[in-house]
Each structure stands twice: as C-alpha cells, then as structure tokens.
Amino acid sequence: MVPDEPEIVTEGEGHHEQLADRAELTLSYEAVGPDRSTAVAELGTRVAAAADVLAGPGVAVRSRRLWVRTEWRGKRERGCRAGERIALTITDLTVLEKVLAALLHSEPTQVDGPHWTLADPSPAARSARGHAVADARERAEGYADALGMRLGELRRLTDSGAGAPTAMRAMSAPAREPEVQDLGLEPEPVRVTARCTTTWALTATES
Numbered sequence: 001m002v003p004d005e006p007e008i009v010t011e012g013e014g015h016h017e018q019l020a021d022r023a024e025l026t027l028s029y030e031a032v033g034p035d036r037s038t039a040v041a042e043l044g045t046r047v048a049a050a051a052d053v054l055a056g057p058g059v060a061v062r063s064r065r066l067w068v069r070t071e072w073r074g075k076r077e078r079g080c081r082a083g084e085r086i087a088l089t090i091t092d093l094t095v096l097e098k099v100l101a102a103l104l105h106s107e108p109t110q111v112d113g114p115h116w117t118l119a120d121p122s123p124a125a126r127s128a129r130g131h132a133v134a135d136a137r138e139r140a141e142g143y144a145d146a147l148g149m150r151l152g153e154l155r156r157l158t159d160s161g162a163g164a165p166t167a168m169r170a171m172s173a174p175a176r177e178p179e180v181q182d183l184g185l186e187p188e189p190v191r192v193t194a195r196c197t198t199t200w201a202l203t204a205t206e207s
Contacts, residue, residue: 162194
C-alpha cells in the first residue's frame, strides 16, 4: 500500500529535431466536358501525363481518389467536371526536384507540398519522451525544494500526447515547366514533441 504522503503532479514537454528524409506531395487534376464520359476521358488524359513519374524510382503513391460531379448554372445542367486527388511520398529526396518538375509539367490543377516527414520517427520520439520526463522531474524537484521537502519516488506517469509538426508548401501549377531549383526545396528539420504528466511522492528532508 502506498504510504499516505503528499504528492506533486507536474507536466513535462520534450522535443527532438531531425532532418527530414521523406517528402509528401498531393496532386489534384480536373477536367470538364459536356457529359460524364467526356470529362472522365479528358481527366484520364491529364493524369496519364504523370503516369511514368508516379511509377518511377523514389516515388510511392499512398492513395488516389476520383470524383465526378454535374455542373449547374442556376437550374440548368451545364456539363460535368471530373477530378482525381493523388497523394504520394518521395522516398528518395535526391529525386525530389526532378519529380516535382515533371509533375508540374503535367499541369495538375494544384500541388500541395512538400510536407516533410521522417521514414522512422521512433528514435526521435524516444528522445523527445526522455526530454519530457526530465523536464517533468526538474519541475517537481523545483517545487519540492521550494516547499523545503525532498522529491520521492515516481508513482504515476501518463503519456499526454505527441506530435510531429512539419512545414508544408502549396503552389499552383504554372503553364510551363518551372525552375523548381529556385523554390528552395531543401529538406527541413522535423520537430517531434512528447508530453507527459508525472506524479511524485514528497518526503520531509532529513534533519
């Protein structure tokens, strides 16, 4: 049974930054036509222009989503619009500029990214958690010292959540192949954050 001793509860936060080794991109293609079959066929032609790039080395397609809708003007049907959203990961950052230039040359409606990520965030997360626990302990020791007491055993520790915020760029596709080397697409550090809540026993200092 845990002795009836005072306790102190503190929260800790830790961070670890590591240079990104993956980049995520999202492409959107759209086409219009007088009817559904024409719109979908035109969309297929647009997407086909990027097929070789999407199947190339260093590129992994995560998902593809197709949508088709009727266009209206007032109460009158004015044709059809079709679109496809493609999410992909660049697993080899040395090909990022080449891939992005080729994708933009295929004239997507929109390109979102790059969103920088880590292939394996586990080591960074472990480091962040270690910093979070150290931060919580340091806070607890400060309170214990202010009370003229000594920090005792750790009684409870709760993971309060973690996150890995990253940078994201968005751009509209130009009419001709861009000079992507001028866009500053160097990998950026990814910050992994960990938070915890700790409960410590407080004991009287020895006289």
